[in-house]
Amino acid sequence: xxxDDTASRSPGKALERLDSAVIGQRASNQLSDEAxxxxxxxxxxxxxxxPDRALPAYGGxxxxxxxVKSGILLATIELPNxxxxxxxxxxxxxxxxxxxxxxxxxxxxxxxxxVTILGLNDQSFCNAQAQxxxxxxxxxxxxxxxxxxxxxxxxxxxxxxxxxxxxxxxxELALRxxxxxxxxxxxxxxxxxxxxxxxxxxxxxxxxxxxxxxRRDGVISFVNPNxxxxxxxxxxxxxxxxxxxxxxxxxx
Amino acid sequence: xxxDDTASRSPGKALERLDSAVIGQRASNQLSDEAxxxxxxxxxxxxxxxPDRALPAYGGxxxxxxxVKSGILLATIELPNxxxxxxxxxxxxxxxxxxxxxxxxxxxxxxxxxVTILGLNDQSFCNAQAQxxxxxxxxxxxxxxxxxxxxxxxxxxxxxxxxxxxxxxxxELALRxxxxxxxxxxxxxxxxxxxxxxxxxxxxxxxxxxxxxxRRDGVISFVNPNxxxxxxxxxxxxxxxxxxxxxxxxxx
DNA sequence: CGGCGACTTGACAGCGATCAACACCGGTGG
DNA sequence: CCACCGGTGTTGATCGCTGTCAAGTCGCCG
Numbered sequence: 001x002x003x004d005d006t007a008s009r010s011p012g013k014a015l016e017r018l019d020s021a022v023i024g025q026r027a028s029n030q031l032s033d034e035a036x037x038x039x040x041x042x043x044x045x046x047x048x049x050x051p052d053r054a055l056p057a058y059g060g061x062x063x064x065x066x067x068v069k070s071g072i073l074l075a076t077i078e079l080p081n082x083x084x085x086x087x088x089x090x091x092x093x094x095x096x097x098x099x100x101x102x103x104x105x106x107x108x109x110x111x112x113x114x115v116t117i118l119g120l121n122d123q124s125f126c127n128a129q130a131q132x133x134x135x136x137x138x139x140x141x142x143x144x145x146x147x148x149x150x151x152x153x154x155x156x157x158x159x160x161x162x163x164x165x166x167x168x169x170x171x172e173l174a175l176r177x178x179x180x181x182x183x184x185x186x187x188x189x190x191x192x193x194x195x196x197x198x199x200x201x202x203x204x205x206x207x208x209x210x211x212x213x214x215r216r217d218g219v220i221s222f223v224n225p226n227x228x229x230x231x232x233x234x235x236x237x238x239x240x241x242x243x244x245x246x247x248x249x250x251x252x
Numbered sequence: 253x254x255x256d257d258t259a260s261r262s263p264g265k266a267l268e269r270l271d272s273a274v275i276g277q278r279a280s281n282q283l284s285d286e287a288x289x290x291x292x293x294x295x296x297x298x299x300x301x302x303p304d305r306a307l308p309a310y311g312g313x314x315x316x317x318x319x320v321k322s323g324i325l326l327a328t329i330e331l332p333n334x335x336x337x338x339x340x341x342x343x344x345x346x347x348x349x350x351x352x353x354x355x356x357x358x359x360x361x362x363x364x365x366x367v368t369i370l371g372l373n374d375q376s377f378c379n380a381q382a383q384x385x386x387x388x389x390x391x392x393x394x395x396x397x398x399x400x401x402x403x404x405x406x407x408x409x410x411x412x413x414x415x416x417x418x419x420x421x422x423x424e425l426a427l428r429x430x431x432x433x434x435x436x437x438x439x440x441x442x443x444x445x446x447x448x449x450x451x452x453x454x455x456x457x458x459x460x461x462x463x464x465x466x467r468r469d470g471v472i473s474f475v476n477p478n479x480x481x482x483x484x485x486x487x488x489x490x491x492x493x494x495x496x497x498x499x500x501x502x503x504x
Numbered sequence: 505c506g507g508c509g510a511c512t513t514g515a516c517a518g519c520g521a522t523c524a525a526c527a528c529c530g531g532t533g534g
Numbered sequence: 535c536c537a538c539c540g541g542t543g544t545t546g547a548t549c550g551c552t553g554t555c556a557a558g559t560c561g562c563c564g
Contacts, residue, residue, distance in 0.1 A: 077407050080492045085407040100400035103503055105496045129389065136388040137381065143395035148352035150402040155329050155337040158409045158453030162552070193511065201410030203553050208512055240331045244357040251355055414520070445543060455521050460544055 032138060033093055039135050040067035043128040044118035049073070049111035051190075057102030057109060063119030065139070066096035071115030072177075074195060078106035086199035088150060091176045095142040113190045148248065156241055157201040165200045166210045167238035168245070170220060170230045175249045178230075189228040284390060285345055291387050292319035295380040296370035301325070301363035303442075309354030309361060315371030317391070318348035323367030324429075326447060330358035338451035340402060343428045347394040365442045400500065408493055409453040417452045418462045419490035420497070422472060422482050427501045430482075441480040 044067065049055060054076070073090040090096050096117070101107055120128060128135060156168045178185035197207040214220045219234040236242035296319065301307060306328070325342040342348050348369070353359055372380060380387060408420045430437035449459040466472045471486040488494035 075403070077403070077496075079407065079411055083411045083492070085410050087403040087406055097396050097399055100396040101403060103500055104400070104404065105499060133385055133388075136385075136392060140388060140392050140395060143392060143399065144349050144352040146399055147349050147395065147402065148356070150399065150406065151327070151329070151339040151353060152356065154339055154402065154406050154409065155331065157406065159331055159335045159337050205512080205554080206552055209552095212512070240333070240335070244329075247357060248355055456543085457522080457545080458520055461520095464544070 032141065035135075036067060036093070036095070036138055036142065039128070039132065039138065040118040040120070043124050043132075044120045045124070047117050047119050049109070049115040049117070051111055051113050051115075052192075054108045054110040057098060057104070057107040062098075062102070062121060063096075063117075064099040064122050064125050065120040066090075066098055066117040068092050068094050068096065069116040069118060072112040072191070073115050073117065074110045074112060074199070075101055076108050076110055076198065077104055078108070084198045085201065086195055088146075088153065089172075089176075089199065095139065095146070097143060097146065110195070112192075112195065113188075152241060152244065152248070156239075160240065162200075162202050162206050163210050163213065164239045164241075165202065166207065166214065167219070167235050168241050169196065169200055170214075170228075171235045171239060171242060171245055174230050174232070174235070175245060183233065184229050184231050186223075186227065186229040188226060189222075190226050284393065287387075288319060288345070288347070288390055288394065291380070291384065291390065292370040292372070295376050295384075296372045297376070299369050299371050301361070301367040301369070303363055303365050304444075306360045306362040309350060309356070309359040314350075314354070314373060315348075315369075316351040316374050316377050317372040318342075318350055318369040320344050320346050320348065321368040321370060324364040324443070325367050325369065326362045326364060326451070327353055328360050328362055328450065329356055330360070336450045337453065338447055340398075340405065341424075341428075341451065347391065347398070349395060349398065362447070364444075364447065365440075404493060404496065404500070408491075412492065414452075414454050414458055415462050415465065416491045416493075417454065418459065418466065419471070419487050420493050421448065421452055422466075422480075423487045423491060423494060423497055426482050426484070426487070427497060435485065436481050436483050438475075438479065438481040440478060441474075442478050 044063075044065075046069070047063070047066075049071075068090045070092055072092075073096065075087040075090070075096075076084055077087060078084050087101070096109075098109075099122075156165055160168060173187060173189070174180070174185040178187040193204050193207055197204040200207065211220070215222070217234070218231065219238065220228055220230045222228050236246070239245075296315075296317075298321070299315070299318075301323075320342045322344055324344075325348065327339040327342070327348075328336055329339060330336050339353070348361075350361075408417055412420060425439060425441070426432070426437040430439040445456050445459055449456040452459065463472070467474070469486070470483065471490065472480055472482050474480050488498070491497075
């Protein structure tokens, strides 16, 4: 262990690079984002999911691959004893690799707000693969990004205290869907407490307590029930994963 | 909730299909396994990692993609306060998507036993991609499998009690690396307590207690420190994820 | 008004983390 | 040969975070 090891991992240092990071990232990813969207638009079919509606992973119009156009989709799995886990969040631009996930018992998708996705079923995926072989590289890089997100999330739910997890959650949302500004970020926020709690592997009551604490401390503030403002610095100070998340997002 | 919902998820029912499942699965996957291996053998370079050696994800001879030939590799991430998380296990035949994982702060790979991998760096990956474009589909399907494993593991560490997690762990190992037999499975087992504990997001002491309990109950038994025998039924009864894991493995 | 769902908050209990002591083993050097 | 040591694993005692239960608030709607 060298001393600069911990230093390079401190939230403060990573935070200095935030402005250029978050803003630059959007530009650099524009290319692959657009390519993915035009790919999905060409071969996929648009589907709507109403707010709070859950659809069994293989129910209804099954799809193998989906691109989220708007809204946030949750992948959930239900276990015996009323236990449920939200496995990941799909934000606009994210790809859903439904064929793997869907085979699990108790797996469902749930919409936060009104969700629109472009879905490819087995057949249209094969078509796409034949006609646009180059697209596979794009899908692979999306899968890789997804793998990393899942890994970081595992670390969060496995090793962080409840308030650290909550800070990680808001930081993640801020990085993924907010309009970033210098000190704060604001975004629409319609997730239910149960869903947040299940995403962070904690109890709804405990979550509520932590959120109240954050509100008291001014880390987050609600302008109305569906819109939140978060403070970059305060959040980063409260999660050990801040450096990793910011660094990762800068490079993506 | 329909009554057959819980029934179809019960370990017992899934267990009935185990024999044909585990044995059939090996055969059906033989094809893509072989393809993946010949692909990696052609474009990758062989690397050895000594037992218990950790290598920083981007240190030494960096690789972007790796196929595990023998041994087990752990992806780990270190957090402040001596917290560490083992994010996933790579068993022989598994692909390592190192380019995503490697960018994280504190990320390392650690070898369990002697590990051999076939690594592709950026350049050889580009070569491979140009010369064998069909291989991408194979990589994508491996990535998809990996995504599912990570999701199930998230559910395990997020929502299961410590003994349930341990049962899940042994069941996972048995499915992935054991020579299956009717009632029991046996396999080489060299992972350290610290690594298991960090994989399951629990304390080493707690893990030790749970393992002692399993030994007392005859769920697992050691023939020597490096070789273990596990009982299918006893394990399945102790984890709510048994059905999902068996079902998934049967279809893979 | 009454009922309902989403959320909050307090009191309490329990699981698992923490700390400490101890057993065991292979290596090393007197 | 034995004493010493560090690494690994086990086990008991204790503590605290967070799950559980219960009551209460608020907004919405029939």
